Amino acid sequence: MPSVYLYIPNIIGYFRIIINFIAFAVCYSNKALFAVLYFFSFVLDGVDGWFARKFNQASTFGAVLDMVTDRYSLHCNRPGLVFLILLGLDITSHWFQMYSSFLSGKTSHKDVKHTGNWLLKLYYGYRPFMAFCCVSCEVLYIILFLFADEKSTSLLSACKGLLNQSPIIILVFISTLVGWAVKQVTNVIQMKTAADACVVYDLKRSK
Template sequence: MNKKQNISDTKSTMLTYKDVLLFVPNIIGYTRVLLTTIAVFCLYSELPHHTVIAYVISEFLDVADGYFARKFNQCSKFGEVLDMITDRCTTTCLITYLIIIYPQFSVFYCFLISMDISSHYMQMYDSLSSGSTNHKNMDSDAHPILKAYYTNRQILFWLCFGNEAFFILSYYVHYLSGFPRTLVYVLLAASFPVFLVKNLINLVQLFYASKRLAINDATQINQNQNKSKIV
């Protein structure tokens, strides 16, 4: 009777994919997707105040989903990928609109989009292929810049916050005049160094992840060749 009850209790506590989809941090992630959709709609409807509000709320929820994932022990691969995709799509949508209002910087903006997506994809793929549980986990031999970036939550937050602030302020200042515009220019200047550091880290991340993937490829090829020689 006790064994049957234990088996029944075990089955009742087993998670299904629906449970994972309804994790609190993942629900926050869906909310961010909705806010990004609203922000994009407001972008092209030329509603700058609404755009900024939706965008800023989405960015603060990006911090909240990680907090609740750790608090409720609801970390998941799905949530990790959802978070990264939402981040990349949100930033890309904003930058593509910056190309419209600042066409003279279009090549520069295209470079930023490419670097952002490629560096994070490489990092994610390298982490998954090496069996890491999270793309933010760093080995002991990881590049010191990446280790500081991913393992120190304060550094991670402020660099991401400053980078996104630079983009959203670049957009917002286009629609302002008078004192508000001057104030935004000051904030824009303050966020610019953070923006530079964050995108330099993207370059380091792309190189480091590419190098690790190539090292793993070389190791795997050498092992296969040694096996074939033995056979």
């Protein structure tokens, strides 16, 4: 039996890290190459889960590796206060969710069938919906980066710049904005729900 470090999905995770480092290294000198590498890394994020299920190689290490890789790859190329706030929200909500899941004896942070929130259940329980939100978020960030003024880190300026592009770009921008917004709302709900679970665990332990 191979070491957990050498599980196929974990090797894919290492490969994603390398791809992301290369992408971020060229993000300002070659935006097109950055976009290709970045999106390829995002595609691999879906592939590793398939391999984990196919070969029964799901692991706690792999889950953490996947989550950490997702978090830094999602935000590392976007400066600015708004993106830093979103980075904090994304990391905090997922960290709380992961930790509260382990406290509850669950093997995955995506196991939310016992939560009372319908949006969280829909997000993690219906893969096409989660895929729409995640893809929307990634595509939105890519087009914002590609069409943003290199001298500005303002999110508002980047959005205004997109409105001067072709109708197709504007349509993609508006469409992905919906999925992006839902994902941010889900992050807030996830953070609050997971934090509540941690508090309940503390209360039970103190009795």
